[in-house]
Amino acid sequence: MLKLSFVIPLYNASQFIGQCIQSIIESELDICEYEVIVWDDGSTDNSVAVVEDLKAKYSNIVIYRDINHGVSYARNNAIRMAKGEYVWMVDADDQVVSAEVKKLMQLTSIYHPDMLPFCWKAFDGWNYSQGIHGVIDSSEPIKGRDLYVNQRLMMSPWAFLYRRDFLIENNLEFDESYKTCEDIQFNQKALFLAKNVITSSIVSYIYRLQNNSASQGKTNAKKVLRDQVRRLYDELVFFVPQSDFLFLSVVFVRNIKDICFWIKRTV
Numbered sequence: 001m002l003k004l005s006f007v008i009p010l011y012n013a014s015q016f017i018g019q020c021i022q023s024i025i026e027s028e029l030d031i032c033e034y035e036v037i038v039w040d041d042g043s044t045d046n047s048v049a050v051v052e053d054l055k056a057k058y059s060n061i062v063i064y065r066d067i068n069h070g071v072s073y074a075r076n077n078a079i080r081m082a083k084g085e086y087v088w089m090v091d092a093d094d095q096v097v098s099a100e101v102k103k104l105m106q107l108t109s110i111y112h113p114d115m116l117p118f119c120w121k122a123f124d125g126w127n128y129s130q131g132i133h134g135v136i137d138s139s140e141p142i143k144g145r146d147l148y149v150n151q152r153l154m155m156s157p158w159a160f161l162y163r164r165d166f167l168i169e170n171n172l173e174f175d176e177s178y179k180t181c182e183d184i185q186f187n188q189k190a191l192f193l194a195k196n197v198i199t200s201s202i203v204s205y206i207y208r209l210q211n212n213s214a215s216q217g218k219t220n221a222k223k224v225l226r227d228q229v230r231r232l233y234d235e236l237v238f239f240v241p242q243s244d245f246l247f248l249s250v251v252f253v254r255n256i257k258d259i260c261f262w263i264k265r266t267v
Contacts, residue, residue, distance in 0.1 A: 001083065001084070001085055002032075002033060002034055002035055002083045002084040002085065003029070003033045003034055003084060003085055003086065003105055003108075004029065004033065004034040004035075004084045004085070004086045004087075004088060004101075004105060004161075005034065005035050005036075005037055005078075005079075005082035005083060005084030005086070005087050005088070005164070006024050006034065006035070006036045006037065006088050006090055006096075007037050007039070007075060007078040007079060007082065007087055007088065007089045007090065008020065008021070008036065008037065008038045008039070008089075008090050008091070008092050009039050009041060009071045009074035009075060009078075009089075009091070009092065010038050010039060010040045010041065010043060010047055010048075010051070010074075010092045011040070011041045011042065011043050011047070011071075011092070012043045012044060012045045012047060013043075013045075013047050013092035013093050014043070014045040014046040014047040014049075014050055015093075016092060016093040016094075016208070017038075017047050017050050017051060017092045017093075018050045018054065019095055020090060020091075020092055020093065020094060020095055021036060021038075021051070021054050021061065022054075023095035023096050023097075023098050023206075024036055024090070024096055024098075024101070025054075025058060026098040027096065027098045027099075027101035027102060028098075028099070028101065028102040029101060029102055029105065031058065031059070031060050032060075033105075034060060034084060035060045035061075035062065035082070035083060035084060036058075036060060036061045036062070037062055037063075037064070037078045037081065037082060038051050038061065038062070038063040038064070038092075039063075039064050039066065039074035039075075039077065039078045040063060040064065040065045040066065041066050041067070041068060041069060041070065041071070041073075041074055042065075042066065042067040042068045047092075048063065048065065051063050064077070064078070064081075069176070070176060070179075071174075071182075072173075072174035072175065072176040072178065072182050073176050075089055075157070075174050076173045076174055076176065079164065079167060079168075079173075080168075082164055084164060085108070085163065085164060085165075086105070086108055086116075086161045086162065086163055086164060087161070087162045087163075087164050087167070088158070088160075088161050088162075089157040089158055089160075089162075090158055090205075091158055091207075091208075093208045093210070094158060094205065094206055094207050094208050095205075095206045095208075096204060096205055096206070097203055097204050097205065097206060100202050100203065100204040101204065103200075103202050103204075104116065104118060104161060104200065104202060104204055107198055107200055108161065108163075111141055111196070111198040112163070112196065113141060113161075113163065113194075113196050113197055113198040114144065114162070114163050114166040114190075114193075114194035114195060114196050114197060115144055115160050115161070115162055115163070115166070115190060115191065115194045115197045116160060116161040116197070116198055116199070116200060117134065117135045117147075117153060117154075117159055117160050117197070117199050117200070118134055118135065118159065118160075118161070118199070118200045118201075118202050118203075118204045118205070119133060119134025119135060119200070119201050119202060119203045119204065119205075120133055120134055120154065120158075120159060120203060120204065120205035120206070120207055121133065121203055121205075121206060121207070122206075122207045122208075122209050123206050123207065123208050123209065124208075124209040133154060134154065134159070134201065134203070135147075135151060135153065135199040135200070135201065136151065136199065136201065137199060137200060137201045138197075138198055138199040140198075141196045141197060141198050142197055142198075142199075143194065143195055143196075143197065144190065144191035144192060144193065144194030144195070144197045145191060145192050145194075145244065145247050147191060147197050147199065148188070148191040148192070148247065148250065149246060149247060149250050152254075153187075153191075155183055155184045155187045155188070156183050156207075157183050157186065157187065158205055158207070159205065160187070160190075162190070166190075166193075166194065167190070170190075170193050172186065172189060172190050172193070173186075174186050175234075178227050178230075178231070179223055179227060180223060180224045180227045180228075181224065181227040181228055181231045184231065184258075185231050185234065185235065188235060188251060189238065192239070192242070192244075192247060221262055224262050225259065225262040225263060228255065228258050228259045228262055229259060231255065232252070232255040232256070232259065235251055235255065236248075236252070239251060
């Protein structure tokens with residue numbers, strides 16, 4: 001079995017996808033230890049050609065082509081097809097920190113965690129943001145539920161390594177009916193179910209800040225707000241029967257804060 005599967009949903013990211021994949025290729029992992037799965041969702045730019053050029057050079061890159069099913073569909077299908085023991089979901093416009101990938105995999109070999117959150121830094125195209133974001137090193141494995149209650153985590157899927165069998169055995173998938181917020185819902189459920197989580201302060205990911213008006217506008221904010229309210233309902237339905245009222249209360253309070261934030265963005 002491969003050690004790691006990188007999963008990259010792709011849509012019109014020709015400017016960045018080459019850098020993204022190259023950052024993975026330049027890691028210290030042997031080419032036989034990992035695969036790169038690119039799931040294109042109907043790109044109309046040169047993205048696929050960039051990937052095909054890299055695929056011709058590296059035998060561990062595979063690309064699947066689809067049309068407008070969305071990022072959740074892409075991630076779900078790529079995870080099912082993945083052959084790695086661990087899965088790392090990378091956004092096409094971001095990069096991994098090449099020198100740190102092997103260190104993360106060494107942690108998985110020692111602790112065999114269900115999930116491994118790590119630190120990251122942001123990049124606006126010119127400068128890195130001040131400070132490092134992420135988690136505090138854990139001295140020993142902890143339950144995901146306890147980590148969620150005690151730390152405010154980045155809930156994007158790129159901020160974690162996931163043991164693939166853990167995802168499959170617990171039927172953890174992204175809800176494809178959501179247009180936004182699907183990553184938060186996915187990770188809240190995953191953390192609640194994870195019995196063995198190790199955290200790392202290794203800065204392993206570079207998140208590219210995007211300042212486009214579409215993601216900032218009121219119309220998009222209203223869509224996010226709608227999904228936030230729906231997510232709160234869905235999570236109450238899922239978590240109330242678990243009778244873990246501390247976890248439920250933290251989920252509820254954080255979701256209400258998110259809803260209030262997005263209400264302000266719509267006015």
